[in-house]
Amino acid sequence: MQTHFTAAQLENPQVAESERILRACVHCGFCTATCPTYLLTGDELDGPRGRIYLAKDMLEKNRPADATTVKHLDRCLTCLSCMTTCPSGVHYMHLVDHARQHIERTYRRPLSDRLMRSMLAFVLPHTSRFRMALKLARFARPARALFPKRMRALLDAANDAGVRATALAGTDTGGDTLNAAAGASPACAGHRSASEIDGGTVPWPARRIRRVALLPGCVQPALRPEINAATERLLARLGVEVIVAPGTGCCGALVHHLGREHDSSAQAKADIDAWTSEIEGRGLDAIIVTASGCGTMIKDYGFMFRTDAEYAPKAARVSALARDISEVLAEIEIAGEPPAAGLRVAYHSACSLQHGQKLHGVAPRLLREVGFTVLDVPEGHICCGSAGTYSMLQPEMSGQLRDRKARNIESVKPDVIATGNIGCITQIAQATGIPIVHTVELLDWATGGPAPLRFQRPPASSLTSS
Numbered sequence: 469m470q471t472h473f474t475a476a477q478l479e480n481p482q483v484a485e486s487e488r489i490l491r492a493c494v495h496c497g498f499c500t501a502t503c504p505t506y507l508l509t510g511d512e513l514d515g516p517r518g519r520i521y522l523a524k525d526m527l528e529k530n531r532p533a534d535a536t537t538v539k540h541l542d543r544c545l546t547c548l549s550c551m552t553t554c555p556s557g558v559h560y561m562h563l564v565d566h567a568r569q570h571i572e573r574t575y576r577r578p579l580s581d582r583l584m585r586s587m588l589a590f591v592l593p594h595t596s597r598f599r600m601a602l603k604l605a606r607f608a609r610p611a612r613a614l615f616p617k618r619m620r621a622l623l624d625a626a627n628d629a630g631v632r633a634t635a636l637a638g639t640d641t642g643g644d645t646l647n648a649a650a651g652a653s654p655a656c657a658g659h660r661s662a663s664e665i666d667g668g669t670v671p672w673p674a675r676r677i678r679r680v681a682l683l684p685g686c687v688q689p690a691l692r693p694e695i696n697a698a699t700e701r702l703l704a705r706l707g708v709e710v711i712v713a714p715g716t717g718c719c720g721a722l723v724h725h726l727g728r729e730h731d732s733s734a735q736a737k738a739d740i741d742a743w744t745s746e747i748e749g750r751g752l753d754a755i756i757v758t759a760s761g762c763g764t765m766i767k768d769y770g771f772m773f774r775t776d777a778e779y780a781p782k783a784a785r786v787s788a789l790a791r792d793i794s795e796v797l798a799e800i801e802i803a804g805e806p807p808a809a810g811l812r813v814a815y816h817s818a819c820s821l822q823h824g825q826k827l828h829g830v831a832p833r834l835l836r837e838v839g840f841t842v843l844d845v846p847e848g849h850i851c852c853g854s855a856g857t858y859s860m861l862q863p864e865m866s867g868q869l870r871d872r873k874a875r876n877i878e879s880v881k882p883d884v885i886a887t888g889n890i891g892c893i894t895q896i897a898q899a900t901g902i903p904i905v906h907t908v909e910l911l912d913w914a915t916g917g918p919a920p921l922r923f924q925r926p927p928a929s930s931l932t933s934s
């Protein structure tokens with residue numbers, strides 16, 4: 469694609485990078501066919517090629533963003549399916565990041581939009597604020613009809629999380645029953661969750677093969693603390709020392725996708741500083757991430773800070789150590805028995821894992837190795853519509869994609885759904901009654917841990933037979 473940036477514009481490294489990306493695009497349109505939003509609207513501007521043209525025009529003319537550009541870029545899920553499809557290696561993610569930052573700097577959104585985005589940026593990256601917001605949202609639920617449509621989606625999600633949390637608290641006995649039915653190891657009783665304790669370290673066996681830091685995350689510990697707990701148990705069983713570096717929390721992705729460069733940079737720097745202390749102290753073999761959206765972000769820190777003299781080397785080192793939990797487990801031999809014979813697992817490949825980190829196939833292979841029957845889901849490359857804050861900012865398109873995903877999953881008749889990203893878990897859970905868990909919960913279970921707590925009722929074909 470021809471570009472017409474001036475020499476003065478190209479002195480800005482971000483503009484120069486965007487120009488390089490734009491020039492790689494040969495406008496073939498292959499990417500359009502695999503774009504979820506184009507699939508829904510059939511509008512060229514709701515596909516990657518159309519968005520690339522919009523971004524190019526805005527950045528090249530260095531003009532303030534207009535309503536059309538904002539509308540179509542806001543509708544982008546950043547699922548990165550287009551990057552998997554593109555034969556020319558166009559780095560759409562870095563281009564859209566730049567365009568969103570430009571929009572944030574030059575476009576004045578309607579008041580309701582500004583309030584919503586500010587509220588999300590204030591609450592979501594902070595676990596304690598998010599927990600409080602969940603409680604308030606449950607109180608507000610009876611007055612749901614009085615809220616604007618986008619707020620209703622938020623209330624529904626909060627209510628769903630709240631109901632599940634309450635059910636979870638009330639079904640410890642049920643969980644024990646399931647654990648007993650599944651022959652779970654009692655060795656995990658009283659296990660401490662390092663993710664709940666800043667700087668905590670989980671007990672690990674004498675045989676220690678690695679030392680890793682676990683990203684505690686922001687939303688996940690409030691919605692599903694059992695995910696990091698299962699990770700710690702499983703890794704400890706395999707001889708991996710797991711620590712949570714004091715000062716780590718949100719990776720910055722939620723605000724990054726809102727175009728809030730300053731906030732995302734501050735959150736990323738806090739994590740980088742905390743992990744750097746560990747790397748230079750007792751050392752780290754890896755930084756483990758259990759939410760693949762966060763993993764994609766941390767692996768990009770090196771690029772984000774490439775022009776920052778102080779942070780560039782530290783960020784590059786952190787990115788090089790970042791691993792999705794499935795990557796680390798694939799490097800370590802794990803052996804297990806299917807705790808519930810014949811359990812049929814539909815694996816939902818999160819976009820951030822398959823398109824962002826190119827790790828499609830790793831987690832299903834691990835699940836098969838420990839004895840689960842893994843089912844491929846039709847349209848597996850299409851996003852479930854979660855995409856960070858997207859489900860709250862674009863509830864209609866998000867809802868359509870969620871329902872489409874749920875129908876595709878249900879078509880293979882699984883007992884349980886497994887995936888590697890908290891956003892996908894909460895999104896899909898709203899549209900199906902089939903239990904949905906993180907992959908690591910099943911792997912933990914298969915190797916001696918308790919049954920996933922989210923099996924609030926036994927999957928139809930299996931648990932009762934074990």
Ligand code: SF4
Pocket residue numbers: 492493494495496497498499500516517553554555556557558
């Ligand atoms: S597939 Fe790649 S080269 Fe073709 S239009 Fe899309 S981004 Fe451009």
Ligand code: SF4
Pocket residue numbers: 502503504505506514515516519543544545546547548549550551560
């Ligand atoms: S990131 Fe996803 S939604 Fe956005 S243009 Fe690419 S394929 Fe479409």
